[in-house]
Amino acid sequence: MSIINGESGKGSDARLALTAAQAGAAVVRDLYGGRLARYDKSAGDFATEADLAAERAILDVLRAARPDDAVTGEESGRSGAADARRRWLVDPLCGTLNYAVRTMLAGVNVALREDALVMAAATADPFSGEVFWTDGDAAWVRSADGTDEQLTPTAASALVDVNLDPPFPDAPGFQAARLLADPGFAERFRPRVISSTLAVAWVAAGRRAAYVTDGDLRDSVHFAAGIALCRAAGCTVTGLHGEPVLSGAGGLIAAADPETHAALLELVKHQTP
Structure with missing residues (x-):
């Protein structure tokens, strides 16, 4: 699918997000396994x-x-007008540490926020060749051969991906490690940690039952695409305490269905002082 300069419309923005994510994924794939310079950003990052x-x-x-x-x-960083109605949010390699140690668990995230809503988004898997993408109304996965399949969430796997990367901004009110240690979690779910927001796209695709993280996700280059995919696919998506997602520093519960979401919401509630 080609993008024509100046073409406008929601469908065009979605195709542009997909094309941009594919361009980033091609670079990530081509450079994989080589000796790459590292640039320190902060402690451990x-x-x-x-x-x-x-x-x-x-x-x-x-x-x-x-x-x-x-x-x-x-x-x-940021470019363009600070109060721009249309802003692209770009995470070119989510899972850098995985990638640096030759682990093929990484994603490339591109999302367009128009006013308060993400209207188009794509998450590309550089190694499978898949791109999960949405126009804000529905969500699909494009396979390496170019065919699209609509995403269908399901909690059948009982696999819940949890973000264990520090810092933990909601501690002590919420800590992901405590969630995993809760007997109620083990009774119903099985934890997974891939350390890439590719896992959020997997919730939309039915490959994970849910994804849980804390932190302020407003205008997050890491999470905007995955949240948009989950919403468009029909997942139940809120902050950690059931509040509207992206309304504050409330984190994320993205679940395949309302039942799974309610169970995780109750487990998070157990941690609240």
């Missing part, structure tokens, strides 16, 4: 040359097609 190169490829696609839109990139 770093970027590699693959992160930077993938972001450049994504921004080249976005700026060629939408030169007037604002952008927030994980590596390059």
Whole structure:
């Protein structure tokens, strides 16, 4: 599917998100396994040359097609008007540590926020060739051969992915490690930790029953695409305490169905002082 400069409309934005994510994924895939320079960002966090190169490829696609839109990139920061109605949120390599140690669990996230809503988004898996994408109304996965299949969430796996990466901004009110240690969690679910928001797309696709994280996710380059995918696919998506997601520093419970969401909400409630 091609993108024509100046083409407008929700469907066009979704195709642009998909194309940009594919461009970033191609770079990540091509550089995998090589000796990559590392750039320290903060304690325990770093970027590699693959992160930077993938972001450049994504921004080249976005700026060629939408030169007037604002952008927030994980590596390059914010550009464009601070109060822009349209802002692209770009995470060129989610799962950098996995990638740096040659573990093929990483995603490339591209999302468009228009006013308060994410209207188009894509998460690409560089290694499977799949791209999970949405126009805000429905969600699909595009396979490596170019065919699209609509996403159908299901909790049948009972697998719940939990973000265990520090810092833990909601502690002591919520700590993911305590959630996993709760007997009620073990009775119903099985934990998984892939350390990439690719797992949020997997909830929309029915490959995970749910995903749980804390933190402030407003305008998050990491989570915007996955949340949009889950919403469009029909998942139950809220903050950690049932509040509207992205309404504050409330984290995320994205669940395949209301029953799974209610069970996780109750388990989180057990931790609240």
